[in-house]
Amino acid sequence: MTVLTPQLLESFADSVLPTARASTLPATCYTDEEFFAFEKEAVFGQEWLCLGRASDVPNPGDYTNVELVGERLTLVRGHDGTVRVLSPVCQHRGMLVSEGRGNCRAFKCAYHHWTYGLDGGLVGAREMDRTEGFDKSQWGLPSLPVEIWQGFVFTSLKANPEPLAPRLAKLDELFAHYELDRCVSRKSFESPSMPWNWKVMFENFNDGYHASRLHAGVHDFCPSNRSSFLPYAPDDAAIARTNGFLFPDGGFNALQKALLPIFPGLTEEERSRAAFALVPPTLCLGVAPDQAFYFLIRPKDAGHIEVEVHYLFHPDALRDRLFEEKFQLSEAGVNGIVAQDVMATTGVQQGLTSRFAPRGRYSYLEEAQQQFNQWLVRRYTEGWPGGGRDASSPGTASSPGTASSPDAAPSDSAPALAPVSDPTAREVAA
Template identity: 30%
Template sequence: MADAARTTAVEALVNDLQTGCERPFSDARSMPPGVYTSPEFLALEESTIFQREWQCVGRASALAAPGDYLTAQIAGQPVVVLLDETNTIRAMSNVCLHRMSVLLEGRGNVRRIVCPYHAWNYNLDGGLRGAPMMDRQSGFCKESYALPKVRCEVWQGWIYVTLDTNAPPVATQLAELDMLIRDYGMADYIETFYEEHVWDTNWKILAENFMESYHLPMLHRATVGPHSRLDEMECPPGLAAFNYHWITKEASLPIGNAHPDNQRLQGHWRKTTALLAIYPTHLVTLTPGYFWYLVLQPQGTGRVHIRFGGGLAPEFIADPKANDYMATLKALLDEVNAEDKRGVQAVYRGVQAPLAKPGHLSHLERPNYDFARYLAQKVSRP
């Protein structure tokens, strides 16, 4: 009886979300509170989105030498992505084939993958290399063991993985985005810092916060807010796999505009920032001189794990003041992140309130409307 009630409740929530998304943008509202607070809705997201979509796990440049690896969890599946001896980036299950311990944690470098539980160990291609004392078991055949492969692709310098063997290639899904940002040369931007955080909010609240710049003058009034003119922002309709908006302005930092040596960008593009939301969880601010990003992973309805990184365009890396630019960028982004954390955690407290209800969206929140329609479409499919 309880399971039936939960099923009915999540179906009603999906219907409410769909109904809201059927409104024209001129009458669009924010998503229903339950979309953020319902464990059953999160379970639906896991099965219809996280088990099927391509998800970013970081920059390819983080895997610079054979044996370099990073780890992630995709819809409950631990994954390791590494550079093998042939300098090929590959992804595999990060679970031992013996007693199913997780193998590797975080990031690092290994010559082989060794299970911390019983020391079964694997080559960088996933094949079982050694299993202590298993030679006494006549039914054991080392050659029959290999870590299951996970689909892995690199796009614009980013590593993406998916559990769906039938998902169209990343480059196909993001072909329109390739055209929009081609002249930035994002693949060549150099990551100069990387961190991981956990915030007390729903993953979609943080994603939506990134997607709109309507909040900049108020929430970021002590940092980037005074330099943010809402009338300079353009929010075109999004596409199936992403949404985006533009800000064209004279940057408050030299690295916000194109370096004098940058010959890729011309005219107004030399001072235009692109804010990219690649569904479901990859968020990138791409300026002519620097980039920063968030990659999100829900940990229940009220916690989100964040991969946070950023760096500079190659011209600024080659500049004699590169170290100063790196330090300035990191200091600014730390302050901005602290402001965003306060904001999105306050929203999560608010959506749990009995009297909370969706309000109308601003014209600057077009990306949020498109994101809601993406979610509605995904959670509705069988």
Template identity: 45%
Template structure:
């Protein structure tokens, strides 16, 4: 595991990635490939930032639960019978067996190994044959419960109990999302646990990238959303937890399907301006949103290695859209185009990951149409630098 990047010089060089777009350069390839850097990144980002792990509508009823994992941490999210949404470690506090798999509805979580039983609050309520164990107290063996926030129906957790609240740090995104009413939107069951063999950052950058749209997806897939109509906010708050871009369209209510126009009901509160553009909102390191006039596509990225991650992919429509007798047929058309575009993106991402391993991979320069990549860097680099300073301070204390 390489730690050669743990130098002041390396982190000072990252500053060039947050310069103005006409001067900025990409992150070093090592940031996408190196196992040691991923271990550093887990502490710099994933142990401190808010992580999207799903949506409230995945667990609509009391007792509903689903499982997930990110950076090798197994998680169970449950709708408690008192109405509370709760996220916990699904690791039994006895011998580390997982107490939940998949999804379903339950009254308790029972470890299948030794039948320790936890309630939906994570409290241990039964531990068979432990009466002869000295100084064993059930109340000391609860499942760890994570700090949780719900934002527009998305469930976020934080492994850091002292983390600042998420919602106030997303104020810059509210004007972009407000009229989509995402909290009350509806959609079919998402496609979960899609495994990709490339870095989560490679996919996050691809999700942000308007520069490639009319090149890779040229023709009927994307030409009605020209890359040269991309716009980026001039300034975002320094402590923002998310960023966005917009992209004008050649016709009103453009959408990703073979007709190139909205098939589903248009979100009723959208303005004329919003119906003549698309928006892309990003909450690293886990959530990307693509907003069209009739659909919101969400991508939840769950890193599990330096060069791999899992994806939960879903789409949301205006409330009532699924009542349309033609919904299934329309959904097929939406999926047809989405899968075509996704196949092109995934193929490119796989090849980018191969290229990043090369001795000839270098730090490149950006087009103005890649402004969202600089936004991403502006989120990443200060967090990398802050953790490096923490490491140096801890080392100094230990001397």
């Protein structure tokens, strides 16, 4: 028996009501493997997916491999300097031609030595001269669309996805003075298996409500009741909020003060707040006066994710002679917060498997969660098996509308997908 019933789809209407009336998504959406399999296509198969930073492959020939929802992908910088995303699956018999990370001049399949250029083109296939109709130019590695936004590399499993950058315009404004495209990335940690659903991760990252409770003490300078939410429109690709401080240049550590050099271009207002953004389904991004941080989320199954946590620093900050010492102190504070979040999100996932798991109600400080519901429900509706119905209006024809509140922006049918003239090299200026 399938869980993907019309009744489940119609139940999502309660989750896209205005925050004061909305309910959380049904627990099934976080725990059921059939529902996760549905999400793999309806969400991850349709959206832009963040693989990392362009600086992960700084030099021609540099490559790194990522696995996302069962697909192996190679991020590579070509001899021409262009960042591309290729499938590493040899088009002869399916063996992987690239694994791990490194630097190379070409990708050669170890099985039969078919050889591919860094642009994916097949450049060598010996003993194929007797194969009728074989045209080397038609057998290159599949090349996926690419957009580079603020230094982050996005790709899509969809051939011609709607351009991403225009739908991130509000984040360009929010993060303009941090110069994220110039920032230096530094990995904090990576875990191959954290025991919760990918949506639990996104909801926790942008949840201001818990900060003054779960993180009491170290988070007191940034109280929950100073959260403010950016407006959300149906075509937005991001959900964002700011959280004010009690004093300028606060920091997430025992001293509650920024320990590292401040981003040089910040306004007084920006030095007195943090900001958090979701670019679902793979990127969580936040900023504070002295550092930015991002999480890369890769679901493994309904109840587990792989996560990487990285920092971003302005290049000038690294000139501080005591940068390493200050960084260690700063990271210790952040790690304490992360440990508390791990405890909470693990407990949430365990509770969601119970027959007593609720469809809870939201505080006014959880508007970001209601906006995330809007983002999700639109994609659930559009991808529902057999043709979905508008979850905000049960019994009507399918529509990508995201909320049933009277003040919600009207939404017509889904926008036509814009063609990608050069899907392997579309780079968007920050």
